[in-house]
Amino acid sequence: MxxxxxxxxxxxxxxxxxxxxxxxxxxxxxxxxxxxQVSGNKWFKLQPYIEQMQREGKRGLISLGGPHSNHLHALAGAAALGGFSVVALMRGPAQDTPTVNDLQQQGVTLHWLTREAYRQRQHAAFVAQWQQQYPDYVWVPEGGDGVLGxxxxxxxxxxxxxxxxxxxxxxxxxxxxxxxxxxxxxxxxxxxxxxxxxxxxxxxxxxxxxxxxxxxxxxxxxxxxxxxxxxxxxxxxxxxxxxxxxxxxxxxxxxxxxxxxxxxxxxxxxxxxxxxxxxxxxxxxxxxxxxxxxxxxxx
Ligand SMILES: Cc1ncc(COP(=O)(O)O)c(C=O)c1O
The missing domain is CATH 3.40.50.1100 (Rossmann fold)
Structure with a gap:
């Protein structure tokens, strides 16, 4: 890769x-x-998650952000470079922005969440639910946060x-x-x-x-x-x-x-x-x- x-x-x-x-x-x-596209601090924060995905033989990364998210935009760019898939949980309501258009064009799977659902993002049950739905994807916290980031x-x-x-x-x-x-x-x-x-x-x-x-x-x-x-x-x-x-x-x-x-x-x-x-x-x-x-x- x-x-x-x-x-x-x-x-x-x-x-x-x-x-x-x-x-x-x-x-x-x-x-x-x-x-x-994978500019600024993003490459650095994403790299350990990409390595985890490779180690575990998974298909891609799942993460979340708003409709202008620099993090998701860079993640989509990294996926295009590295040949892996991305699932993005989006803070709704659904809207067209230049960032969202780029994500769609790069084949990112989008799920629009209500603001209320999005607010649960740090709860273990929220993460577990999405991990269950996408077992082949490594979870990346919002903004590439976390110890790996x-x-x-x-x-x-x-x-x-x-x-x-x-x-x-x-x-x-x-x-x-x-x-x-x-x-x-x-x-x-x-x-x-x-x-x-x-x-x-x-x-x-x-x-x-x-x-x-x-x-x-x-x-x-x-x-x-x-x-x-x-x-x-x-x-x-x-x-x-x-x-x-x-x-x-x-x-x-x-x-x-x-x-x-x-x-x-x-x-x-x-x-x-x-x-x-x-x-x-x-x-x-x-x-x-x-x-x-x-x-x-x-x-
Ligand atoms: C351009 C830019 N600068 C700085 C930051 C802040 O980085 P962090 O969330 O790691 O504090 C972000 C968010 O990731 C960003 O997009």
Missing amino acids: PFSLPNQCPLQPVQLPWVTEAGCQLAMLRLDQLHP QQGAGQIMPLLEASLAALDWAGCDALFTAVGTGTTWLGMQAQSKTPVWGLLAVPRHYLAATLRAEPQLVDAHRQGFGRVDDELLSFVNAFQCATGIPLDPVYTGKALMALRQMLRAGKFARGSRLVFIHTGGLQGTRATPNWPRLDEVAA
Whole structure:
């Protein structure tokens, strides 16, 4: 199966006035460039589940998400690459979105659940019922969460170390990643000697109770998960024009805005070298019609 973790990724220095004013240097690990569909943190979180499927000789993976889910979109891409099947439990009501269309075109079996049924997703009985219906599929929790997802996300660290050497940075002083379930942050933190800051794209109460008081998780969601406001639009427009790096509305755009806030508040000593992990999610921009696209951004 032609599916293994990448061993190199661009680490792109980013020059911006708010970084220079804080006396810091910033680079972005461009995980968004790893693959057109299996981009960002997704490949890492999925890989251990794919390996489990292979070990157990199963047909595919079963997982769940909303109608714009980056996770399901990447899973469908991975299945197309790896030649396995996917069953997706969708948070209803049923709707047509660019993401759903892609899933359908890639042969994903969709089941639309009512919001009430979807709310049961963390209960053992819910999981058992679907596992019974699809015994040949490995269960992947929402967003690629779980111990396996964390282990996979930990593999971002060796990739980052290899990329730091290529940039000629002897190391870095702090890492930043957007947080949804916290899987990526936890996985990276477990493998990192450098502090990893998690920038919360979700309100804190969405997180597992054990994570809510973590001091290295910083609020970044602004007006709520997935909500876009004018200040975010203009920040992203300026960022994209200055760097040529595309951002998404739900995770990376908000996370970078929160990082700017931290720098303005003097959180990091002058001379600090900072690395932001670009976790992808760019397919999600299709659901935000007024999102500034890089090929159309106003200069
Ligand atoms: C683009 C993007 N960035 C960050 C995250 C957050 O990752 P996690 O759920 O592992 O915290 C997600 C969700 O998977 C995502 O799609």
